[in-house]
Amino acid sequence: MAVHKHTYKDYTGPRTPVWSRFLVLARFGFARVFHLKFLLLFIIGCLFYPLVCAAYIYLSHNPAFLALFNIPADRLPHVDGRFFYFYSIVQGALAYLLTAFVGPVLVTPDFANGAMPLYFSRPFSRGEYVAGRISVLLTLLSLITWIPGLVLFAIQSSIEGWSWMTGNLWLAGAIVFGLLVWIIVLALIGLALSAWVKWKIGAGALVLGVIFAGAGFGTAINSLMRTNYGALIDLTQVAHTIWSYLFRYDTGTEMSVSSAWIVLAVISLACLWLLIRRIRPFEVVK
Amino acid sequence: MSDTTNITLDNVSRFYGEVLGVNRVTLSIPPGITSLVGPNGSGKTTLMNLMTGLVRPTYGRISVLGIVPSEPQKLFRLVGYSTQFDSFPRGLTGFQFIQSFLRFFGCSSATSGELASKAIAQVGLTDAATRKIVAYSKGMRQRIKLAQAIAHDPKVLVLDEPLNGLDPLVRAETIALFRRWADEGRHVIVSSHVLHEVDLISDRVILLTGGYVVAEGQIHGVRTEIQEHPMQILIRCDRPGALAARVFEQEHVVAAQVLPDGGGLLVQTRDADRFYRQLNHLALDNIQIEAVAPADDNVNSVYQYLVGGEEASQ
Numbered sequence: 001m002a003v004h005k006h007t008y009k010d011y012t013g014p015r016t017p018v019w020s021r022f023l024v025l026a027r028f029g030f031a032r033v034f035h036l037k038f039l040l041l042f043i044i045g046c047l048f049y050p051l052v053c054a055a056y057i058y059l060s061h062n063p064a065f066l067a068l069f070n071i072p073a074d075r076l077p078h079v080d081g082r083f084f085y086f087y088s089i090v091q092g093a094l095a096y097l098l099t100a101f102v103g104p105v106l107v108t109p110d111f112a113n114g115a116m117p118l119y120f121s122r123p124f125s126r127g128e129y130v131a132g133r134i135s136v137l138l139t140l141l142s143l144i145t146w147i148p149g150l151v152l153f154a155i156q157s158s159i160e161g162w163s164w165m166t167g168n169l170w171l172a173g174a175i176v177f178g179l180l181v182w183i184i185v186l187a188l189i190g191l192a193l194s195a196w197v198k199w200k201i202g203a204g205a206l207v208l209g210v211i212f213a214g215a216g217f218g219t220a221i222n223s224l225m226r227t228n229y230g231a232l233i234d235l236t237q238v239a240h241t242i243w244s245y246l247f248r249y250d251t252g253t254e255m256s257v258s259s260a261w262i263v264l265a266v267i268s269l270a271c272l273w274l275l276i277r278r279i280r281p282f283e284v285v286k
Numbered sequence: 287m288s289d290t291t292n293i294t295l296d297n298v299s300r301f302y303g304e305v306l307g308v309n310r311v312t313l314s315i316p317p318g319i320t321s322l323v324g325p326n327g328s329g330k331t332t333l334m335n336l337m338t339g340l341v342r343p344t345y346g347r348i349s350v351l352g353i354v355p356s357e358p359q360k361l362f363r364l365v366g367y368s369t370q371f372d373s374f375p376r377g378l379t380g381f382q383f384i385q386s387f388l389r390f391f392g393c394s395s396a397t398s399g400e401l402a403s404k405a406i407a408q409v410g411l412t413d414a415a416t417r418k419i420v421a422y423s424k425g426m427r428q429r430i431k432l433a434q435a436i437a438h439d440p441k442v443l444v445l446d447e448p449l450n451g452l453d454p455l456v457r458a459e460t461i462a463l464f465r466r467w468a469d470e471g472r473h474v475i476v477s478s479h480v481l482h483e484v485d486l487i488s489d490r491v492i493l494l495t496g497g498y499v500v501a502e503g504q505i506h507g508v509r510t511e512i513q514e515h516p517m518q519i520l521i522r523c524d525r526p527g528a529l530a531a532r533v534f535e536q537e538h539v540v541a542a543q544v545l546p547d548g549g550g551l552l553v554q555t556r557d558a559d560r561f562y563r564q565l566n567h568l569a570l571d572n573i574q575i576e577a578v579a580p581a582d583d584n585v586n587s588v589y590q591y592l593v594g595g596e597e598a599s600q
Binding site: 017124 | 339340359360367369376389392393434472
């Protein structure tokens with residue numbers, strides 16, 4: 001027997017809290033994203049429309065400006081559910097593009113480089129890996145969706161006063177909830193599809209393809225079968241239905257709200273299943 | 287399964303669909319250097335992945351010093367794993383690679399830096415620490431993989447073919463490192479194809495073939511238990527013919543062959559211990575014995591006897 005002495009001593013120094021370990025991965029994720037100038041410019045560009053909206057809210061309440069250009073205040077569109085519904089459509093679409101760009105950047109290199117055993121031979125679980133990666137996407141998507149939305153709501157409230165704010169508090173809830181649900185679904189789609197395609201550009205194209213293919217097939221099904229069920233695979237229709245419901249703005253959509261919720265739940269579960277299947281510390285070579 | 291000093295596998299099987307990874311493996315691995323030996327596809331990497339929780343067993347139970355591998359937070363404080371395949375994040379230097387992965391252990395930036403420097407120094411890569419891994423040679427990549435496995439000072443080291451690609455000098459240094467870790471009371475589990483090195487470094491071996499453990503224990507013990515292959519003993523002496531005549535009188539001796547150079551005898555016996563005991567009496571008749579050594583009491587022979595036959599029959 002070669003072992004006589006047990007002189008080994010474990011590391012006993014301080015450690016960061018276990019719950020915060022996923023942030024290590026998030027930090028490296030942000031570094032990877034911000035290293036790409038195109039993405040940085042795109043994220044900044046995504047804030048253009050909220051800026052326009054903020055300018056509109058301010059100027060539409062500025063009598064001097066309205067008088068200068070002789071614009072009657074009562075003929076300007078109100079800042080209400082309809083306003084935020086269109087805000088959600090614009091920012092939701094940009095969020096989709098951002099997901100297609102960022103999702104593959106975060107995940108595909110790990111699979112292409114076979115990094116999974118490296119991550120999982122640390123005190124680090126699959127759940128923490130997903131949390132680390134998805135938190136980057138959720139943070140970036142939040143920055144261009146519900147956070148500027150809430151800022152717009154705050155600007156409007158500060159101008160209109162307390163009574164407007166309390167009377168329209170549901171709008172703030174709809175902004176946060178409606179866009180948060182959307183970006184969670186997007187982040188799951190982005191991660192799940194990126195995990196299955198090791199090629200970054202291919203993964204991005206696949207993420208984009210989901211929405212276009214869904215819309216195309218949905219329309220084709222509706223035309224050929226003379227039904228409305230095709231809308232269920234059209235993610236844009238699903239999102240518009242939910243937002244029109246949350247912002248109390250009737251768009252005349254034929255899809256029921258409950259169907260839209262079910263579609264989102266099914267998509268999310270499918271993405272989680274894909275992630276569970278793919279995010280493993282080893283790869284079975286067949 | 288509350289064995290806190292050994293790595294235990296209790297009737298563990300792992301199947302990849304219909305493909306057998308390992309089957310009905312029951313082991314208890316104490317501290318020291320344990321080598322996993324076997325042909326390609328014998329289940330060495332699967333066994334290592336099972337010990338580290340990267341693969342879950344289809345059946346059976348595993349415990350690493352009393353910890354279940356399904357608890358990575360606890361397990362990987364004790365375990366360091368160097369996988370067989372190279373996978374390095376792009377664009378990182380050796381130091382950044384080690385330091386960044388130390389953050390997953392909960393070390394602060396400063397502590398990670400200190401531990402990373404220490405680990406890199408242990409594998410002799412200090413001069414190349416600031417170079418990008420992509421520019422490393424095969425041997426340097428092996429060493430940086432080793433450094434990432436030891437950086438958090440684990441008690442159990444699982445190293446999948448750690449000697450591949452190392453030049454003889456670094457090989458010797460790495461083996462010395464393994465010995466030092468083992469002497470500190472750590473578990474060092476190594477898989478290797480280089481059998482003479484396994485012989486040199488191992489306290490015990492686990493011989494695998496086709497997903498089954500065919501032998502485990504200290505080499506000498508394993509060799510003694512292989513009954514169908516008589517032990518070969520090489521005797522250097524001045525009168526091999528006379529000695530051959532004497533040894534043939536023993537019932538446990540099955541063959542004796544005078545060496546081509548006439549300077550010794552190769553004896554095959556079914557009871558090596560008895561032969562050694564009797565050798566002094568056998569050599570009384572003015573036979574000058576210069577050296578006695580087992581000729582096939584090594585991993586290579588054990589591998590040939592237990593695995594070679596199966597490989598040949600496949």
